Amino acid sequence: MRLRVPLLLAAVAAxxxxxxxxxxxxxxxxxxxxxxxxxxxxxxxxxxEGSLEWVTGPVxxxxxxxxxxxxxxREFSICAPDGMYSRASFSAYHGSDKxxxxxxxxxxxxxxVALTLSDASGVRSxxxxxxxxxxxxxxxxxxxxxxxxxxxKAP
Numbered sequence: 001m002r003l004r005v006p007l008l009l010a011a012v013a014a015x016x017x018x019x020x021x022x023x024x025x026x027x028x029x030x031x032x033x034x035x036x037x038x039x040x041x042x043x044x045x046x047x048x049e050g051s052l053e054w055v056t057g058p059v060x061x062x063x064x065x066x067x068x069x070x071x072x073x074r075e076f077s078i079c080a081p082d083g084m085y086s087r088a089s090f091s092a093y094h095g096s097d098k099x100x101x102x103x104x105x106x107x108x109x110x111x112x113v114a115l116t117l118s119d120a121s122g123v124r125s126x127x128x129x130x131x132x133x134x135x136x137x138x139x140x141x142x143x144x145x146x147x148x149x150x151x152x153k154a155p
Contacts, residue, residue, distance in 0.1 A: 030055050031155040035068070037131040039086060040147030043079035046086025046106070046133045047071050050113055054126070054154050061122040064129055066090050066115040072106035072135075081108065084135045084142070091132075092117040094124040107138070128153045 032053045039046035050068015072086035085107035092100040102115040117126060134146035 033152050033155055035066075035129070035131050035150065035152050037088065037133050037150040038147045039133045039135050040145070041135070043074075045073055045079065045082065045084070046088075046135050046147070047074075048088040048104075048113060048131065048133055052129050052152055056125065061118045062125040063116050063118040064092055064126050066102070066113055066117065066129075068113040069110050070104050070106045070113055070133070071110040073108045083138050084144075085138060087134050087136060088113065089130075089132050089134065090115055090117060091130045092119075092126040093128050093130070094119065094126060097124070099124055099126060126154065 030053050032051050034050070035052050036049040037047070038044045048068060048070040050066065053065040053067070055063045055065060070086060070088045073081055085105060087103055087105045090102045091098055099119040100117040102117060104111060104113045104115070117129065119126070129152050130149050131152065132146055132149040134144060136142075136144045
């Protein structure tokens with residue numbers, strides 16, 4: 001009987017070690033990169049900033065979570081309101097292929113940005129995100145312009 005207990009304990013311990021997986025095997029890895037872009041005008045009438053979180057690992061769909069704010073016509077500005085609104089565009093790429101995109105609009109306000117970008121097929125990862133702020137007229141006829149596109153690569 002004395003010999004059976006240690007053998008039984010050893011067998012249970014060995015079984016547990018063989019079936020246990022490393023703690024990181026099921027964990028999802030995430031890396032965060034700050035982003036910022038503006039409308040390119042001298043008053044910086046439209047601007048967005050926040051973070052891009054690349055979520056990778058053994059997940060069904062690799063994603064980039066976008067979190068931040070978009071501001072149009074900042075509260076304290078020496079520039080007069082111009083009757084336009086701002087739109088921030090977020091484009092996700094795998095190589096040269098655009099796999100996902102999202103937009104947020106603000107008109108004389110600061111609004112939250114909360115998007116999740118992922119390939120519709122769920123297979124391709126995202127290796128870069130391009131952020132751009134454009135301004136558009138609120139009237140049917142008017143001008144529009146965009147600031148420089150800012151590119152952020154996966155860490």
